Amino acid sequence: MRKPTPLRLAPAAAVAAALVLTACGGSGTDDAASTIVRSTTNVAGAGVLGNDRDTENVCGPTAPVDTDGVAGSVRKVVHAAGETEVPADPQRIVVLDTDKLDTVCALGLQDRLVGAAVTGAVGAQPEYLGATIAGVEPVGTVQEPNFEKIAALQPDLILGSEFRTPEAYERLSAIAPTTFTEKVGLTWKDNLVLDGTALGRGASARQVLDEYETAAVETGKSLNSSETQASVVRFMPGVIRIYGPDSFSGQVLADAGVQRPTFQRLEGAQDRRFAEISEETLPNAEGDVIYVSFYGDEARGQGVDVMNGDLWQGLGAVKDRRVFTVDDEIWMTGIGVIAANGILDDLEASLNGYAN
Template identity: 40%
Template sequence: MSAAAKTAAMGSDAKPGQFPRTLTHALGTTELKAAPKRVVVLDVGELDNVVSLGIQPVGYAPSEGDDGIPGYLKKDAGAPKSVGTVNNLNLEAIADLQPDLILGSQLRAADKYDELSKFAPTVFSIRPGFTWKGNYLLNAAALDRTAEAKAKLSAYETRAKQLGSDIGPNKPTVSMVRYLPGKIRLYAKACFIGTILEDTGLPRPENQQIDELAAEISPEKIDEADADWIFTGVYGDAKATRKNAAQANPLWKNLTAVKAGQAKDVPDETWYLGLGVTAANSVLDDLRADLVKK
C-alpha cells in the first residue's frame, strides 16, 4: 500500500464535536480528551494546515531553508514561538509551551515521538509532500475541523480542474527545477508540486514522469531540464547553490523554455516548501498567470 493510501486510512470516526476522540496515525493511536487549544506544528505543511482551518499555533518549527513564518501565511498565523527547526527540534521549548496537541510526521521526527507524547497528545502523518491531502484531513480530524478541510480540498480540486480546462487541449510540458546547496533536482511525481501538476493535467518531460521525489543532475546536464516551461525554485540562499553555474552553461541558454522566455523563478516557500492547501492554491494562481492566454 502506498504512503498516500495508508494516510487516507488514518484519522478518527468521531462525530463533529465529539470528544474524547481517538486518532489512528503513523505511529499508532492517540486519544484527545478535549478540543485542542494550544497546538504545536513541526513542519510547514502542518502550519499551512492549521492556519487554513483558522487556528493560530503556539509553536512552529520552520525548515532550515526558511527563517520563520512563510510570507504567504504571515497575516493569519499569529505569533507562534520557535521550537527549533524541522530537523533540529528544541524539545524544551515545546514543553515550555504546554501544548495540548503536537502535529508532525514520522519522516521528520519519529525518534522524538515518545518524548513529544509525554508533553501532549501527538499525531504524526507518515511523511510530508505528495501525501499532503491525506495529511490535511488527518490534522483536521485532530482539530475537529474535518468538514472545513474537505470543503477546502474540494474547492482546490475544482480550481485545479478548471485551470487545466482553461489552458486548453494543447497543454505545454512543465519542468520543475530546484537548486539546493550541493544539489540540482528535477522534481518528479511523488512530491507536492507533482500532485498539483497532475491535478491540473499538465504534462511533464519523460525524465520527470517517475514515481519518485526527484532526479538529481549536475550543472553540466542542465539540458535535461528542457520543457515548454521551466519553473525554478531555490532552497535557502541562492549563492550557496549551483544555480549561477547551471544557468551560465550554454546548454541552459539553448533550452526551449529559455529561448521562448518561458523559464521563470517561482517562490520556493509555496511551490516546494508549502505542503498544504493554501500553498497549493497560490501555485494554481501562479500557473494561471503564466499559462492561461489573456
Template identity: 40%
Template sequence: MTTPRPRHGTLTLVTLTLTLGLTAACTSSGSEKDNSASAETGSGSTHTVQTAMGDVKVKDHPRRVVVLDTAELDSAITLGIKPVGATRAGAASAFLSYLPRNRTTGITEVGEIASPSLEKIAALKPDLILSNKVRDGGRYQQLSAIAPTVLTETTGYPWKQNFLVHADALGRKKQARAAVATYDEHVAAVTKSLGGKKKAAAVDVNVVRFVEGADIRIYGKQNYIGTILADVGIGRPAITDKAKDGFSYDVSPEQIDKADADVIFTSTYGSPGKAKVTETTTSGLWRNLKAVRDGKVFQVDDELWIQGIGYTAANQILGELRSDLAG
C-alpha cells in the same frame, strides 16, 4: 534568462475569490472564538485519531497546538487554527513567508525542523502536537510525554491524505471538506483557462530546484508540486519518469540539458551562489533549452512551491500556473 516574480506571487481574480471563500469556510465562526466556545462547552471530550504510530486519543477541540513541520503549519492555518508554537522553516524567515502575516504573528518558534526544542514545546503546554515520522519519529515518546502527538507516515506526496489526518486531530473535518472543495473548483477553473485537459496535457512542464550544497533537482511526479501539476492535467517531460522513487532526477550544471521542456519553473533553496544558479543559467546548455529560447522560464518562491505542502500554498500555486501558462 528568467522571468522574475514578486516573492509572494500575484493572485488572480479567480484565486482571490476562491481564497476568500476558503477563508470564510474555515473561519465562519472565527477561529479563536470558535476554539473558546468549544472549550467552554466540551473541554473534556476526546476522540481517537488513527496515526502512523497507532491510535491516539486527542481533545475534540484542541486549543494549544504545536506544529513541527511546514505541511502541518499550512494545514492548521488553512483550517483556521493559529498554533501556539511551530518550528522554523528556514534561515530567511521563521515561518513560511507566503502565509498571511496576521495568521503567523504571535506563534512561538520552537527550534528548527527535525530538531525541535522539547523544553520550548513543553513550556507552551500544548494539548496537541502535529508532525510526521520523517521529522520526529525518533522522538515520538518524548513528544507524547508532553502532549498527544499525531504523526503521519511521511510528508510531501501524500499531502492530501495527511491533511485529513490533521483535520481529524484538530476537530476540523467540516472546514477540511470546504478546503478540498475550494481546491477542486480552483483546479477545474485553471484547467479550463488552459484550454481544457487536452491542451493542458500538450504543454510539458518541468520544475527545477537549485539546492545549496546538492545537485540540481528536476522534480518528478511523486511529490507535492507533482500532484498539483497532475491535478490540472499539465504535461510532464519523459525525464520525470526517471526520477528516483518518483521524487526527483538530480543533475549537475553540466547535465542541465536534461531539464528541457516547453516551460520551466525554477526555485532556489539556500544561497544562489552555493546552489550554482549563475553557473548553470549562464551556460550554453541552459541558453539552448527550449523554454529559455521561448522565454518560458519562471522563477517561483521555493517556500511556496516546494516547502509549503498544503491547500493554502496550493491555491496560490494554481493562481501562478494560470497567470504564467494561460497568459
C-alpha cells in the same frame, strides 16, 4: 491565494508581455497589465511569479468543530504512531512540519498556534502564510524540534511527522497529546485530512480539499493545460533537482492536467518525487515552460550562476522566455492546500501564453 477568497490574476498573455517589457526597461499604461509590469522582476532572464500575492487574507475563517467522534472533551485519532486521545477543540497548538502549518492556517486556527518548527535553510516561518504565522514562536527545525521550548509553551496538541522525527514521538507525547502523519509530500492530501481530524475539523479539511481539486480541474481547462509540458527545477546548496509526478508540485500540476517532459515523468524510477541532475545534464530540465525555485540564499546564488551559463541559456524554453522563478515555500516546502492553490495561481499567471 485562493483561500479563503479566490484570487484571479491577470491573464498569462498579459504577464508574458509584462515580462518582455520589464526585461527591455519599458513602461506600461495604467491598466491591470501595467500593474504586473511594475511588480515583476527578473532573475537571470527568468520572470518572477507571485510578487503581488495576497498574504494578508490568506488564512481561512475559523472552521466549525466536528461533532462526531467526540467523547466528552476528547476524541480518539488513529495515526501513524498509534491511537491518541486529543482535545475535541484544541486551544494551544504546536506544529512540527510545514504542511501542518498550512493546514492550521487553512482551517482558520492560526491564532491558536503557540509554536511551529521551521525549515533549516530559511530559519523563519513561511512568508506566504502572512504576518500572523510569521509571528509564531519557532520551536527548532522540522528535523530537530526543541523539546524544552515545546514543553514551556504548554500545548494541548502537537502535530508531528514520522518521516521527519520517527524517534521523537514518545518524548513529544509526554508533553502533550501528539499525532503523527507517516510521509511527506506524496500523501499531502491524506495528511491534510488526518491533521484536520486531530484539530477537530476533519469535515472542513475535506471540504477545502474538495474545493482545491475542483479549482485545479477548472484552472487546467481554462488554460488548455494538457497541451503544455512543464518542467520543475529546484536549486539546493550544491544540488540541482528536477521534480517528478510524485512530488508535491508534481501532483498539483497533474491535478491541473499539466503534462510533464518525458525525463521528468521518472518512469521506472523507484522514487518518482525527484531526480538530481548536473550542469552537464541540464537538457533534462527542458520543457515547454520551466518553473525554477531556490532553497535558501546559498542555493539562489548557485542557481543564478548556473542560469547565466551557456548550457542553461541554450535551453529552448530559456531562449523563448518561457522560464519563471517561483516561491520555494509554495512549490516545495508548503505541502498543503494553501500552497497548492498558490501553485494554481502561478499557473494562471504564466501557463496560458505558452500552451499555444
